Amino acid sequence: MKLIDFIEACAHIAPPELALGFDNVGLLVSPKAADIRRVLVALDCTLDVVGEARAEGFDLIVTHHPLMFEPIKRLLSDDPSSAVVYALANAGIGLFAMHTNLDAALGGVNDALAEVLGVENAAVAGEEHIMRIGQLKNAMKLSEFAAHCRDKLHAQVRYTGHPEKTVQTVAMLGGSGASDMALARELGADAFVTGECKHSQALEAAVLGQAVVICGHFETENVVISHLISDLQMHTHDVQYKVASCNRAPFRYV
Numbered sequence: 001m002k003l004i005d006f007i008e009a010c011a012h013i014a015p016p017e018l019a020l021g022f023d024n025v026g027l028l029v030s031p032k033a034a035d036i037r038r039v040l041v042a043l044d045c046t047l048d049v050v051g052e053a054r055a056e057g058f059d060l061i062v063t064h065h066p067l068m069f070e071p072i073k074r075l076l077s078d079d080p081s082s083a084v085v086y087a088l089a090n091a092g093i094g095l096f097a098m099h100t101n102l103d104a105a106l107g108g109v110n111d112a113l114a115e116v117l118g119v120e121n122a123a124v125a126g127e128e129h130i131m132r133i134g135q136l137k138n139a140m141k142l143s144e145f146a147a148h149c150r151d152k153l154h155a156q157v158r159y160t161g162h163p164e165k166t167v168q169t170v171a172m173l174g175g176s177g178a179s180d181m182a183l184a185r186e187l188g189a190d191a192f193v194t195g196e197c198k199h200s201q202a203l204e205a206a207v208l209g210q211a212v213v214i215c216g217h218f219e220t221e222n223v224v225i226s227h228l229i230s231d232l233q234m235h236t237h238d239v240q241y242k243v244a245s246c247n248r249a250p251f252r253y254v
Contacts, residue, residue: 002036006096009232010062014105018105032093033060036059040058042062067085109223111132142190142211143164150215155215160197162211169191171183184210189210195216195219216249226243
């Protein structure tokens with residue numbers, strides 16, 4: 001498949017106009033190959049992911065998180081800001097990213113998160129169209145819901161709020177979404193699921209009376225990978241896809 005046709009297929013899945021202003025989405029590094037035949041998919045493009053792509057002959061890497069949010073002044077192999085870009089260019093492997101446009105897209109990150117957590121009738125919320133809000137089929141205590149999130153996302157989970165609080169209406173924003181907890185409260189969410197929350201934001205949640213369930217940045221977004229591959233396969237029948245074997249969170253836990 002020609003690269004231009006692949007890019008067009010991606011635009012059907014996650015329209016680039018949905019991306020927020022700060023973002024850096026689309027084709028970030030051009031591949032050497034004229035035709036795209038094999039694509040490696042991961043949440044992040046790391047040196048390990050590039051190494052896997054190079055060893056197994058992939059033409060392109062598709063990720064959720066982009067590189068190069070800030071301008072790069074030097075392309076050095078040992079500089080954290082440019083090492084992965086250097087490795088991609090050196091290997092002739094392309095990089096394509098779908099970030100906040102995939103967060104907002106129908107069937108994207110937050111719809112996938114709602115599906116995994118069993119939140120029904122998830123509706124688009126907020127001016128940026130990224131948050132989702134819906135209902136659990138059966139209400140449960142906040143402590144039970146936090147355990148439910150832990151089990152469904154295979155995550156280490158923390159939460160704010162009273163353990164006995166009843167949860168039925170759930171708002172979700174995968175990744176770094178704690179700054180939108182006030183919106184979740186305005187929308188009537190009993191609990192707000194996101195990936196990250198600062199100490200100061202947890203204190204704010206207590207003032208707002210908003211329960212926040214913090215499930216990990218990687219864990220709340222990685223749920224989209226299987227959905228993304230299925231959508232890509234529908235639009236690009238002659239391309240082979242694989243989830244990177246080194247697609248994992250950057251943290252280890254003790």
